Amino acid sequence: MKNFFPLLLLCIFAFSSKSIAQITGIQNVPGAYPDLASAFAALNAQGVGVGGATINVTAPQTCPTDGFRLGSIVLNASLSSANPLILNGNNNTVTGYVGTRSGSLTSGVNDAMIVLSGVDYTTIQNFVFNDLASNTTSILAMEHAIGMYNRSATVGSADGCRYITIDGCTFNLSNFSTTGAAVAASQYLWNIATAIAWDGTSEVDIHRSITINNNLFANIYSGIHFRGASSRNGRALMVTNNTFTNIGGGSSTAYGTYALFLDSLVYNNNISTGDLTQTTTSYHVWASTSCGGEQEALNNTLTLQSGVTTSITHGITLTSIGLSRMVNNNTLLFGSFPSITSGGVNGLVATYSGANNNITSEMNAYCK
Numbered sequence: 191m192k193n194f195f196p197l198l199l200l201c202i203f204a205f206s207s208k209s210i211a212q213i214t215g216i217q218n219v220p221g222a223y224p225d226l227a228s229a230f231a232a233l234n235a236q237g238v239g240v241g242g243a244t245i246n247v248t249a250p251q252t253c254p255t256d257g258f259r260l261g262s263i264v265l266n267a268s269l270s271s272a273n274p275l276i277l278n279g280n281n282n283t284v285t286g287y288v289g290t291r292s293g294s295l296t297s298g299v300n301d302a303m304i305v306l307s308g309v310d311y312t313t314i315q316n317f318v319f320n321d322l323a324s325n326t327t328s329i330l331a332m333e334h335a336i337g338m339y340n341r342s343a344t345v346g347s348a349d350g351c352r353y354i355t356i357d358g359c360t361f362n363l364s365n366f367s368t369t370g371a372a373v374a375a376s377q378y379l380w381n382i383a384t385a386i387a388w389d390g391t392s393e394v395d396i397h398r399s400i401t402i403n404n405n406l407f408a409n410i411y412s413g414i415h416f417r418g419a420s421s422r423n424g425r426a427l428m429v430t431n432n433t434f435t436n437i438g439g440g441s442s443t444a445y446g447t448y449a450l451f452l453d454s455l456v457y458n459n460n461i462s463t464g465d466l467t468q469t470t471t472s473y474h475v476w477a478s479t480s481c482g483g484e485q486e487a488l489n490n491t492l493t494l495q496s497g498v499t500t501s502i503t504h505g506i507t508l509t510s511i512g513l514s515r516m517v518n519n520n521t522l523l524f525g526s527f528p529s530i531t532s533g534g535v536n537g538l539v540a541t542y543s544g545a546n547n548n549i550t551s552e553m554n555a556y557c558k
Contacts, residue, residue: 216243244277257286347394406435457490489519
């Protein structure tokens with residue numbers, strides 16, 4: 191009996207230590223965890239350990255209501271360049287759920303398959319995101335496949351997403367998703383409508399260094415949306431080597447890539463095509479309100495086409511403030527406009543209001 195209690199205490203200590211151990215190495219789903227929801231719950235509770243972790247998904251996943259949500263005080267504090275997190279889909283599908291939100295690019299109240307809340311140093315690669323075929327209204331449809339949000343609403347410690355890479359994924363949403371974007375980053379808490387006024391003196395609150403590379407936006411209304419705060423711009427959105435198919439497809443403004451309150455946008459080596467069923471304004475790429483820093487659009491191929499009558503179809507539009515604009519070696523193909531009457535087409539536009547600016551446009555081709 192004397193030796194029983196020390197042994198019991200030792201067993202309890204060993205069990206407790208194991209249950210709170212940080213996650214490291216390759217963790218298979220299913221295997222180490224039955225599904226992605228269980229893996230995310232463990233990551234949020236335990237964090238990532240030395241050398242980082244890879245969640246290796248080997249079977250299709252179906253979203254729970256409100257999607258897969260990643261981000262917590264514990265997890266976010268554990269992530270670093272030395273301890274990154276990789277979510278590897280192995281080309282397995284992630285299927286959406288029946289949405290309940292009307293959605294908006296100016297709100298955090300959106301339906302999303304994966305929600306990232308303030309996580310850093312995370313790669314999402316090789317997933318196929320599919321909305322439900324039965325989600326045939328803007329309320330039912332997924333606004334985002336991947337939505338990046340702040341973790342906290344407290345200015346100065348709002349905890350934005352930083353060093354996020356989205357690579358090798360396929361996005362199959364729908365033309366019913368008129369109020370969202372397949373990949374989005376904005377200054378809100380998820381499911382909260384009130385914007386966060388990011389701290390103006392530090393980078394703790396902002397989203398920055400978001401790389402979206404080598405993805406297929408196969409069936410979308412809008413592709414990518416980045417919205418910083420009027421109090422502090424986000425930084426460094428890199429959109430490279432992607433294919434955007436059939437941008438738009440309805441009567442709301444559509445965007446291939448849309449940025450506001452952002453310093454530095456790189457849009458290089460992308461292929462983008464408009465949707466013939468789009469009946470109002472569309473943009474293949476638009477650096478809009480208060481976009482500063484370096485902006486470049488190099489080696490892209492855009493097919494400008496739509497079903498508009500009196501609206502404008504825009505190719506590359508770089509506006510607002512910043513150090514320089516570089517728009518070189520792009521090919522603009524003019525496709526079909528079967529219904530156009532007094533509408534117009536803007537191929538390349540680069541404007542600026544301010545000083546110390548340089549606009550370069552060289553070797554761009556316009557083809558019928």
